[in-house]
Amino acid sequence: MTDAAPVASPQGTKRTRDQVDAEDAAHQNNNATNHDADDTSSDDDDDDIGPALPSAAAPKNKKRRKLAYEKLYVAALPASSRYAKSMMHKDQLCFNTFTPHTDFLITTSIDGVVKFWKKVADGIEFVKEFKAHEGEVKSVSVSADGRSFATAGADASVKIFDVITFDLLAMLTPELAPRSVCFVHGRGASLPLLAVSHEASPQITIYD
Secondary structure (H helix, E strand, O other), rough: OOOOOOOOOOOOOOOOOHHHHHHHHHHHHHHHHHHHHHHHHHHHHHHHHHOOOOOOOOOOOOHHHHHHHOHHHHHOOOOOOOOOOOOOOOOEEEEEEOOOOOEEEEEEEEEEEEEEEEEEEEEEEEEEEOOOOOOEEEEEEEEOOOOOOEEEEEEOOEEEEEEEOOOEEEEEOOOEEEEEEEEEOOOOOOOOEEEEEEEEEEEEEOOO
């Protein structure tokens, strides 16, 4: 009977513990190398895209335009600690009247407005305004003692004012349209006397 030849095991050669550990270490090194390569590729992609653009909301530094004679303009700006309200007339002035002894300025304009101003140490101070006439003020008069003021208007009326209290004392409507007015009483008179001339007549009327 013939002896059979030995047959090799299909499972191959058995590996030792050291060989298994060495293969695991090599596999981990390969994974780390591949991960680094992926990171490098990502960085390269970022370099290709470029840096992030600035936000549209970011303020732009604009260069300020410098005016000629800028310092001169700045020096001429008002330095008052508060603003003052303008009390000027809205239309053309027709009469400026200073009252004797009482230190008032009375201004009238062609729109029928009468304004009282009081003289003070550093100028004049607005006191009161009247819409005295519908239309132009044609004539004005102040008494010799500075206490009474009268106006005649294109609306055919006459107005008499007390200067000290800046009040309207009387409103007159003559039968004939007034042309001019004039106080004719002297200082110390008990009552003011006002003379009124008329447009269509040589007649002069005296009012007390």
